[in-house]
Amino acid sequence: MSKGILARKVGMTQLFTEQGTVVPVTVLEAESCHVVQLKTTATDGYDAVQLGFGERRPRRTVKPLLGHFKRAGTEPLTHLAEVREAGSPPLGSRVSVDLFAPGERVDVTGISKGKGFAGQHKRHNFSRGPVTHGSHNIKQPGSIGSTDAARVFRGMRMAGHLGAARSTVRHLEVVRVDSERNLLLVKGAVPGPRQSVLLVRDSARTGVIAG
Amino acid sequence: MNVIDLLQREQEKAEVPVLRSGDTVRVHVKVVEGTRERIQVFEGVVIALHGKIGSGTSFTVRRIASHGVGVERTFLLHSPRIERIDVLRHGDVRRAKLFYLREKVGKRARVRERRQPLGGGGTSLRRAAAAAEEPVEPESAEEPDLTATGEAEPAGELEPENV
Numbered sequence: 180m181s182k183g184i185l186a187r188k189v190g191m192t193q194l195f196t197e198q199g200t201v202v203p204v205t206v207l208e209a210e211s212c213h214v215v216q217l218k219t220t221a222t223d224g225y226d227a228v229q230l231g232f233g234e235r236r237p238r239r240t241v242k243p244l245l246g247h248f249k250r251a252g253t254e255p256l257t258h259l260a261e262v263r264e265a266g267s268p269p270l271g272s273r274v275s276v277d278l279f280a281p282g283e284r285v286d287v288t289g290i291s292k293g294k295g296f297a298g299q300h301k302r303h304n305f306s307r308g309p310v311t312h313g314s315h316n317i318k319q320p321g322s323i324g325s326t327d328a329a330r331v332f333r334g335m336r337m338a339g340h341l342g343a344a345r346s347t348v349r350h351l352e353v354v355r356v357d358s359e360r361n362l363l364l365v366k367g368a369v370p371g372p373r374q375s376v377l378l379v380r381d382s383a384r385t386g387v388i389a390g
Numbered sequence: 391m392n393v394i395d396l397l398q399r400e401q402e403k404a405e406v407p408v409l410r411s412g413d414t415v416r417v418h419v420k421v422v423e424g425t426r427e428r429i430q431v432f433e434g435v436v437i438a439l440h441g442k443i444g445s446g447t448s449f450t451v452r453r454i455a456s457h458g459v460g461v462e463r464t465f466l467l468h469s470p471r472i473e474r475i476d477v478l479r480h481g482d483v484r485r486a487k488l489f490y491l492r493e494k495v496g497k498r499a500r501v502r503e504r505r506q507p508l509g510g511g512g513t514s515l516r517r518a519a520a521a522a523e524e525p526v527e528p529e530s531a532e533e534p535d536l537t538a539t540g541e542a543e544p545a546g547e548l549e550p551e552n553v
Contacts, residue, residue, distance in 0.1 A: 189392070189393050189394060190394050191394075192394045192397055192398055192445075193445070193446060194397070194401065195401055195445070195466075195468070195469060195470050197470070199420070199469055199470045199471030201466065201469075206393055206394060206397065208393065360393065362393065364397075
C-alpha cells in the first residue's frame with residue numbers, strides 16, 4: 180500500500196545534525212490536506228485516494244466541484260491529486276504529516292519552474308564550441324542530421340520551451356516531521372517555486388541507494 | 391515570522407560571542423578520533439565573517455602553523471561541533487575581510503590590538519573578561535547596557551581633534 184500527501188513548498192534552509200554536519204532541507208507545509216474521494220475498483224476501475232489541498236472561496240468554485248467537496252464534507256479546495264492503492268482513509272478526514280517518519284524515502288512531484296524559451300545548452304546540456312581562435316560556433320547546436328536523410332528526425336533535441344512541466348524528484352530522505360506545525364522537512368531540492376503545491380508520496384524506489 | 395526563520399532560530403545557540411574581523415580567537419572544536427571524542431583548540435585571527443545573522447553564519451580563522459605555513463579554517467558559528475569560542479584580543483583593522491594577511495609574512499602579518507572600544511560595543515569589558523580566562527558568552531547578554539556608556543567615551547575623545 181502506498182501513501183501520499185499534498186503540501187505547499189515553503190522554501191529551503193539548512194539543519195545541523197547531531198554529528199554536527201549540515202543538511203540542506205526543503206520545508207513543506209501540509210496544513211489543509213484532506214481526503215476528498217475514495218475510488219474503488221468496483222466503481223472506477225481502480226483503487227485510489229483523491230486528496231485535496233488549499234483553501235478556495237466557495238463563490239469562485241464551479242457548482243459541480245462544490246457538490247464534489249460537499250459529498251466529502253470538506254471546504255472547497257484548490258488542488259486535487261490522486262494516490263493509487265492508498266487504502267481507505269475516512270472520507271473528508273485531514274491527512275497529517277504524521278503519515279511519514281524521519282528516515283523514510285519519498286518522491287516529490289510538482290510543476291517545475293518555467294524557464295521560457297531556452298537554448299540547447301541550457302535545455303539539453305549541450306557543450307559549447309570554442310570561444311576564441313575566430314570561432315563563430317559558440318552557442319550553435321552542431322549537426323542536426325545527415326544529408327542522406329534529407330530531413331530532421333522527430334525528437335531531435337533543439338531549443339524550445341523549458342520548465343513549467345510536471346517533474347518528480349525521487350528517493351528524498353525525510354529529515355524531520357513536525358506534526359505540531361504540519362511541516363515535512365525533506366533532504367534536498369524539490370521542483371517548483373515557493374508556494375507551489377506538491378504531491379509527496381512514499382518512494383517507488385525500494386532499493387537502498389548510497390548517500 | 392515565517393517558518394524558515396523560526397526553524398533557523400531554533401538552530402541557533404543561545405549565546406554566541408560578538409566577533410569582528412581582526413579578533414584573535416581560540417575555537418574549541420569537538421573532534422572524533424576513532425571512537426572517542428575530544429576537544430581540539432584552533433587559535434588564530436578572524437579574517438572574515440560570512441553571512442548575516444542566522445544559523446548559517448560562519449567565520450574564517452587564520453593561524454600560522456609550524457614551518458610558517460598558514461592554515462585557515464572556516465567554522466559555522468552555531469555549529470554543535472563548536473564547544474566554545476574565546477575572544478583573546480581585538481584587532482585594530484580597517485576592513486571587513488583580511489585576506490591581505492595571506493600575502494604578508496612575519497612581522498607584517500600582525501594585527502595591531504585595538505584598545506579603545508569601537509563604536510561603544512562594550513569591548514573593553516569583554517577583553518577584561520577574556521584576560522580573566524572566562525568564557526566570553528555571558529557578556530553578549532549585557533551588551534545593550536554597555537552601548538550607552540561606551541558611546542560617550544569615543545565622542546569625548548574626538549572633540550579635541552576637531553577643534
